[in-house]
Amino acid sequence: MISLEHVSKRYGDIVAVDDVSLTIPSGQVYGIVGQSGAGKSTLARLVNLIERPDSGRVVVDDVELTALNDTDLRAARRRIGMVFQRFNLLNSRTVRGNVELALEIDGTPRARRQARAQDMLDLVGLGHRGDAGIHELSGGQQQRVGIARALAANPTVLLSDEATSALDPETTASILDLYRRINAELGLTVLLITHEMDVVKSICHSAALVEHGRVVESGRLTDVIRTPGSRLTSQLFPLGPIPQSADPTATVIDITFAGGTADRPVIARVARDHAVDVSLLGALVEQIGGTQAGRTRLEVPAPAAAAVIADLRGQGLLVEVLQGEDAR
Ligand SMILES: Nc1ncnc2c1ncn2[C@@H]1O[C@H](COP(=O)(O)OP(=O)(O)O)[C@@H](O)[C@H]1O
Numbered sequence: 001m002i003s004l005e006h007v008s009k010r011y012g013d014i015v016a017v018d019d020v021s022l023t024i025p026s027g028q029v030y031g032i033v034g035q036s037g038a039g040k041s042t043l044a045r046l047v048n049l050i051e052r053p054d055s056g057r058v059v060v061d062d063v064e065l066t067a068l069n070d071t072d073l074r075a076a077r078r079r080i081g082m083v084f085q086r087f088n089l090l091n092s093r094t095v096r097g098n099v100e101l102a103l104e105i106d107g108t109p110r111a112r113r114q115a116r117a118q119d120m121l122d123l124v125g126l127g128h129r130g131d132a133g134i135h136e137l138s139g140g141q142q143q144r145v146g147i148a149r150a151l152a153a154n155p156t157v158l159l160s161d162e163a164t165s166a167l168d169p170e171t172t173a174s175i176l177d178l179y180r181r182i183n184a185e186l187g188l189t190v191l192l193i194t195h196e197m198d199v200v201k202s203i204c205h206s207a208a209l210v211e212h213g214r215v216v217e218s219g220r221l222t223d224v225i226r227t228p229g230s231r232l233t234s235q236l237f238p239l240g241p242i243p244q245s246a247d248p249t250a251t252v253i254d255i256t257f258a259g260g261t262a263d264r265p266v267i268a269r270v271a272r273d274h275a276v277d278v279s280l281l282g283a284l285v286e287q288i289g290g291t292q293a294g295r296t297r298l299e300v301p302a303p304a305a306a307a308v309i310a311d312l313r314g315q316g317l318l319v320e321v322l323q324g325e326d327a328r
């Protein structure tokens with residue numbers, strides 16, 4: 001488990017991380033998402049204490065990193081493997097040499113080092129490329145070397161900062177697949193820092209949304225999509241603004257379905273039972289947190305809106321009013 005308690009970090013006048021408290025459970029793929037400049041990378045550097053916070057505590061697997069001296073911190077940091085967007089590999093070394101690097105630094109004997117590097121390269125699908133130079137590899141392969149290197153010291157947490165942001169969509173998908181496997185098969189906690197909601201959608205169990213250095217929302221995605229007013233959910237279902245053509249007097253609602261509820265029969269039934277014409281303004285179905293979830297945007301004529309909303313809510317559906325009398 002990673003636990004941040006009231007952690008802050010400033011750079012001069014800029015408060016990059018502002019009183020963040022966050023618990024990241026072990027064994028999850030956990031996304032830290034937010035726009036560029038939100039403070040995600042600073043948060044990542046505070047988790048492994050590459051950077052010390054100005055205040056607050058960082059606890060990883062029951063060890064308070066913020067209380068350690070530099071020597072103990074170096075040892076504790078081995079629990080956290082780090083993968084970077086720009087790979088940060090050494091061109092002067094072979095693929096295997098890069099993976100062995102972390103083990104050389106901590107004095108692991110040569111034979112053990114080589115065996116471990118080979119295992120890690122096998123794991124990431126590059127077992128046959130150990131003798132290659134870094135420049136001979138594609139971006140996706142280089143990222144796999146970065147992951148193998150991060151795993152070599154046998155960490156419990158893999159921390160990835162925008163590791164797929166420089167990759168094309170297909171390569172991104174294959175790297176995310178690798179993270180999924182590392183989490184499922186090795187049981188590692190994977191902390192994914194990203195500005196891409198699609199990354200969160202496709203592999204994260206939980207996520208935290210960061211804005212202006214603050215965590216404004218966090219939780220299991222299956223819970224988040226049941227939470228009224230969730231900003232994370234709005235970003236998971238990018239339905240956009242209400243179309244101009246919509247009747248300005250009508251009520252516009254978003255209905256969020258979780259866990260594979262079929263939405264069409266519900267909408268058809270409501271239209272029939274209340275004898276109203278509802279118009280479909282948008283709909284998206286996504287795989288989120290391992291389950292199917294959907295969001296449907298409907299325009300409902302004002303006189304029937306209150307009864308329709310009550311009916312849908314009575315069935316346990318999350319209904320949010322975007323426009324109309326009941327909007328709040
Ligand atoms: N080493 C640094 N020195 C000065 N300002 C920094 C430094 N690192 C980050 N910042 C500032 O802190 C804020 C958050 O940056 P960062 O954590 O990199 O955000 P993100 O990763 O979400 O894009 C930004 O305003 C950025 O300019």
Ligand SMILES: [Mg+2]
Nearest residue numbers: 040041042162
């Ligand atoms: Mg960043």
